[in-house]
Amino acid sequence: MRFPFTALPLLALAACTTGPDYRGPETARPATPGAQFARASGDTGPQAPAAAAWWTALNDPVLDTLETRALAANPGVAAAEARMRQARASLRSERANALPSTNASALYVHATVPGLDLNDSGDSDQSGGGSESLNFYNLGFDASWEADLWGGKRRGVEAARAQLDAAQADVADAQVSLTAEIAQAYVHLRDRQQRIALARDALARQREMLRLTEQRHAQGTASALDVERQRHLAEQADAALPPLAAERDGYLNALATLAGEAPGALDGMLAAPSKAIVPLPPAQVAVGDPAELLKRRPDVRAAERRFAAATAKIGVAEAARFPSISFMGLIGIGGTSPGDLVDFDKLAAIAMPRLSWSFLDFGRNAARVGQAEGARDEAAAHYRQAVLDALRDGEDALSRFGNGRLSVASAARSKASADRTAALTRQRFEAGAATRIQLLDAERQSLSAAQSLSQATAAMTADYIALQKALGLGWR
Incomplete structure (x- = not known):
């Protein structure tokens, strides 16, 4: 069998691929590889964190349980x-488009042709000027390929594969x-629950102080x-409870809906x-x-993959x-009769190559190329913005988390001082050197310091969570 050398030009053309080859965005490589974040402190480690289940570190x-349920049902x-x-x-469809398409067909045609007469037996009679009815039956297959x-x-x-990668990143x-x-x-829910309990204890002490003061006034x-x-x-302490309760209920509702409930x-x-x-x-x-x-x-990663898809669409x-x-x-x-459908002697085969070229389109194809290039440039800009936003998120989260630690340390020192004051006041009260109102006030101030510490702790933990999000953690 001789090789059809006339097919060599077609094979050479088939190896051509129009459009620019995607080589990745330049901004994917930081100017100082291996450099630490500017806001990183001694409490942050240089090693890369694990991508998933960071919340288990909160013990x-x-x-x-909430995270597992939400990931399954959100x-x-x-x-x-x-x-x-x-x-x-869509990727499977694009791959299939490159392969031949085959169709099975069954055809029946009934036609009446003017100018011909039919005799009594149903055969055409070429001598008259009437009409003839023709029947045509066909079973076959057709295939096409570009x-x-x-x-x-x-x-x-290539574009569909990049879009799939972007969807997976989404x-x-x-x-x-x-x-x-x-x-x-x-x-925030646990913080509100803890602060509600502390506020109720503080309110109880404030009401007791009011009762004792009223007794002293009567005396x-x-x-x-x-x-x-x-x-x-006392009214101030009482008024602080409803907003905390409303926030608690809001977080309960938020957790339920995030978990798909x-x-x-x-x-x-x-x-x-x-x-x-x-x-x-x-x-x-x-x-x-x-x-x-x-x-x-x-x-x-999603922005980079969309950049790759837009580049491929230029081709x-x-x-x-x-x-x-x-x-x-x-x-x-x-x-012309149903019996011909099983007569393999009446086999017909047709092969039709077709060349088409819309060379005179008045700039339509050039406009489509220009649109694709504009979409590529837009995707590149979105990628650069995503990179800058990611770096800014990381720096902001590190700064907030580091300063949140300082706030918690300050709140903890204040709480320790309030606790010592309450303990000393109790000793003086038991020794008869302080009144019960003074003891209750010292305990109220200790509870207030505990609320501040809870609030600062919740803010610091929330900053830690924001840092995990900024680092792109939590996906499976």
Whole structure:
């Protein structure tokens, strides 16, 4: 068998691929590889953190259960996964478009041809001027295939593959956002529950101080002004409870809906324990370097993959400017009677090569190429913005987390001082050197310091969670 050398030009053309080759964005490589974040402190480690399940470092089994349930049932993640399946199907479609298409067909044609007469037997009579009815039956197959001379279909597959990668990164990004939202809502819930318990204890002491002051006023040892001052403080303490309760209920509802449940469905699981404790972050936090961050952040990866897809689509538009060659083949059996459908002697086969070229399109193809190049430049700009946003998020989160640690340390010192004051006042009260009102006031101030410490701790843990989100952690 001799090789058809006339096919060599077609094979050479089939190896061509129009459009620019994607080589990756330049900004994907930081100017100082291996450099630490500017805001990193001694409490952050240079090693790269693990991508998933960062919340387990908070050592809270209820939070772990919430995260697992939310990742399995959250509608937002489910929608992102559905878009990923759409992108996967689009990739299969683009791959199939490069292959021949085959169809089976069955045909019946009834035609009445004027100018011919039919005799009594139904055969045509060429001598008259009437009409003739013709029947035609056919069973067959047809196949068509367009040669990918300029690589347009290959670029289409390349673009679809990049879009699938972007959709997978979007799923990871949805998981990152969800795990951070769950953890932050849970931390704030525990803070509100703890502060409500402390506020109730402080209110009880303030009311006791009011009662004692009223007794002293009745005995003539306290003025009406003293009573009104204590009543004002009691009303203030009482007024602080409803806003905390409203915020607690809001976080309960948020956690339920994030987990894919109706509001109130998780109230039993999230009820305040005997002593609500705000989860604490670990002593050291691994942040890695900016280069690792850009590789790990799903939103950055999604933007980079969309940049790659937009670059490949330029090749699709470029290929449409050149001639295309397609091949069609038909094969079938049939005739003028149904019996001809099983007569293999009446086999017909047709092969039809076709060349088409829209060279005179008045700039339409050039405009499509220009649109594709503009879309590529837009995707490149979005990628650069995603990189800058990621680096800024990391720096901001590190700064807030570091300063949050300082706030907690200050609040803890204040709480320790208030506790010592309360203990000394109790000793003086037991020795008869201090009144009960003074003791209650010292205990109230200790409870107030405990509320401030809880608030500062919750803010610091929330900053830790924001840092995990900024680092692109929490996806599976």
